[in-house]
Amino acid sequence: MQGVESAVGRHEGGIGLFAGRARRWTVSTGSAVSLLALLSVGLAPSAVADDVQAKQWYLDAMGAEELWDVSTGEGIKVAVVDSGVSETPSLEGRVLAGKDATGLKGGALDDYLSHGTTMAELIVGSGRGGGLKGLAPDSKVISFRVSLKGAKGKGKKAESDSAEAIRAAADSDAKIISMSFGGDLLYSAEAEAVKYAASKGKLMFASVGNDAGKKNFIDYPAAYPNVTGVSAADKSGKVAKFSEFGEYVDLAAPGLNLPHWCDSTFRSYCDGGGGTSAGTAIASASAALIWSKHPSWTANQVLRVLIDTAGRSWPKDKPSDYLGYGLVRPAPNLLKNRGNPGPPDIDPLTNKKTPGVGSSPSTAPQEDSSKPASQPSKDSADKPEVRASASRSDDNDQLWMVGGGVAAAAVIGGGALAAARKRRNT
Numbered sequence: 001m002q003g004v005e006s007a008v009g010r011h012e013g014g015i016g017l018f019a020g021r022a023r024r025w026t027v028s029t030g031s032a033v034s035l036l037a038l039l040s041v042g043l044a045p046s047a048v049a050d051d052v053q054a055k056q057w058y059l060d061a062m063g064a065e066e067l068w069d070v071s072t073g074e075g076i077k078v079a080v081v082d083s084g085v086s087e088t089p090s091l092e093g094r095v096l097a098g099k100d101a102t103g104l105k106g107g108a109l110d111d112y113l114s115h116g117t118t119m120a121e122l123i124v125g126s127g128r129g130g131g132l133k134g135l136a137p138d139s140k141v142i143s144f145r146v147s148l149k150g151a152k153g154k155g156k157k158a159e160s161d162s163a164e165a166i167r168a169a170a171d172s173d174a175k176i177i178s179m180s181f182g183g184d185l186l187y188s189a190e191a192e193a194v195k196y197a198a199s200k201g202k203l204m205f206a207s208v209g210n211d212a213g214k215k216n217f218i219d220y221p222a223a224y225p226n227v228t229g230v231s232a233a234d235k236s237g238k239v240a241k242f243s244e245f246g247e248y249v250d251l252a253a254p255g256l257n258l259p260h261w262c263d264s265t266f267r268s269y270c271d272g273g274g275g276t277s278a279g280t281a282i283a284s285a286s287a288a289l290i291w292s293k294h295p296s297w298t299a300n301q302v303l304r305v306l307i308d309t310a311g312r313s314w315p316k317d318k319p320s321d322y323l324g325y326g327l328v329r330p331a332p333n334l335l336k337n338r339g340n341p342g343p344p345d346i347d348p349l350t351n352k353k354t355p356g357v358g359s360s361p362s363t364a365p366q367e368d369s370s371k372p373a374s375q376p377s378k379d380s381a382d383k384p385e386v387r388a389s390a391s392r393s394d395d396n397d398q399l400w401m402v403g404g405g406v407a408a409a410a411v412i413g414g415g416a417l418a419a420a421r422k423r424r425n426t
Contacts, residue, residue, distance in 0.1 A: 052269045053133050057235050058254035058282065061400040063331050064135060070334040073136025073288040075295060078123055078176045079169035079202075080281075081162065082116030084108055085143035088266060090131025091117070094124045098144040099168040101161035108143040114261035115277070116143065119180050122258075122281040123288070132259065132269075135285035139292070142174050148181055162221070163189035170197035175291055175299070178284035179206040179227075180277035182219020191224055198226040198347070199355035203291075203299035205230055205284045207276035209244040218248040225350050228303060231323060232256060232279040237311065237399050239322040243276055250349060251310060252323040253279035253286070254400070286330040293334060298344040300354065305339030306330075307348055311399055331401040338402075 053059070077096070085095050087109060097108045104112065111117045120141045121132035144165040162181070169177045170193070177197060197204060206222035208229045222229035229248040232240040232255025239245070240256055260273035283306075291302050307316070310326030319325045332338040347354045 052130065052259040053127055055259045055271065056133060057257065058400065059133060059135070061235055062329065063401045067289060067330060067334050071289045071293040073139030073285065073292045076136065076139045076176065076288040076292045077142055077174040078139055078178055078284050078288055079142045079144055079172060079174035080116055080120050081144045081146055081165050081169060081177060081179045082119055082181065083113040083148050084111035084145040085116045085120045085141060086111040086266060088117060088121065088131055089129030090121050090125035090127055092128065094126065094140055095120060096140060096142045098142040098172060099165060100145040101164040102145050102147045108145045112264055113148060114264045114266060115148065117266070118260040119178065119277060119281040122278060123178065123285040135282055136288035139288045142169070142172055144169050146181070160187060160189045163187060163193040166190065166193035166197055170200045170202055175203060176284050176287055177202050177204045178280055179204065179221055180280045182207055182209050182222055184217055184219065186220055190221060194221055194224045194227055201299055203287055203302055204228060205280045207280040208249055210242040210275045212242050212244045216244050216246065218244050218246050223248045226347060228283070228349065229324070230276055230280045230283045232274060232276045233323065233327060237327055245321045247321065249321060250319070250324040251283055251306065251328050252326065253283040253328045255279035283328050286328045289330045290333055297341055300347055301341035301344055304342045304348040305333050308339040309333055327400060329400055329402065336402055
């Protein structure tokens with residue numbers, strides 16, 4: 001199929017089998033969307049919640065009230081490339097229509113899964129109507145709808161609609177592109193769209209995937225250069241068992257035990273959600289808070305400060321396979337002015353110069369190739385345990401706020417293994 005470069009080493013000879021499937025969404029392990037829910041798209045959203053904000057543990061852990069005294073994300077727009085975003089009471093006045101790339105019934109403001117709406121609320125929700133409260137509540141979301149697993153039918157261009165949406169997001173006035181989806185296949189059109197977005201000065205986040213127990217193969221677009229791959233961690237800093245690991249994990253964000261919309265009827269929230277999807281949304285919101293405080297910074301500088309101030313105890317030049325450069329913490333910058341933004345035109349992930357804003361790479365698709373991408377395999381199928389805990393080297397020792405480092409250890413078969421990796425190259 002044109003546009004698919006590779007099954008990336010895991011599905012040799014199986015491109016025809018997997019190429020046409022829609023992207024996965026990564027809301028949580030065990031989540032499912034029923035056929036009845038999918039048939040109910042179009043019902044008016046009405047938040048019916050059991051104090052969901054009290055279950056957003058990371059707001060207290062990250063010191064959100066203190067953060068909002070400094071920045072609420074005002075002036076920043078976040079492109080949510082997902083299943084669409086429906087306007088719930090919590091999102092009223094906070095969502096703009098971008099592009100629907102699916103060819104499905106409805107448009108960018110019709111969420112056929114409830115997944116994109118949950119992500120949008122985690123970023124910009126006001127909390128009205130008992131809904132989720134966003135970490136960057138005065139930012140705005142622009143919805144770009146793509147085909148994800150669970151869609152009722154497939155778009156006309158299911159294998160490439162993500163590329164179309166990413167390009168549209170790159171051409172919008174959103175500064176951040178949040179992509180809580182992924183798949184095993186490298187699409188040349190999608191890869192080119194990511195390069196194009198980087199050249200337009202966009203800061204991109206994507207979920208690394210929730211299948212560590214089955215395959216542990218970090219998803220695209222998280223595995224593309226210039227995209228920040230986000231894993232999921234709990235309140236104590238422990239990485240989720242389902243969170244995929246490897247050299248494309250760049251940051252970790254809250255992603256366990258979070259409420260989410262149950263289905264596309266938008267009648268109630270369900271408990272126990274999260275996943276690397278939620279982590280991606282919260283990382284995007286964290287970037288929005290910092291960028292709002294420093295509007296003259298570039299995407300490279302915002303990301304570099306997130307990396308510089310992330311919670312970790314390991315050397316910054318040896319990021320963890322599980323938590324990357326560490327736990328996302330906007331507090332050190334917002335409250336303590338920490339973090340060195342560095343050069344505006346050097347990507348901190350690749351350490352290479354990025355094209356200036358306004359320059360554009362070729363829009364022609366790459367030729368198909370059977371050459372697999374270089375994702376490392378693990379000798380053991382067992383998932384190591386990685387835990388982070390706060391130290392008291394600062395006047396505030398809360399892990400997700402402005403505390404000192406975190407301690408991480410990976411344990412396999414009773415022996416300690418230092419988690420280190422190479423950085424990706426363009």
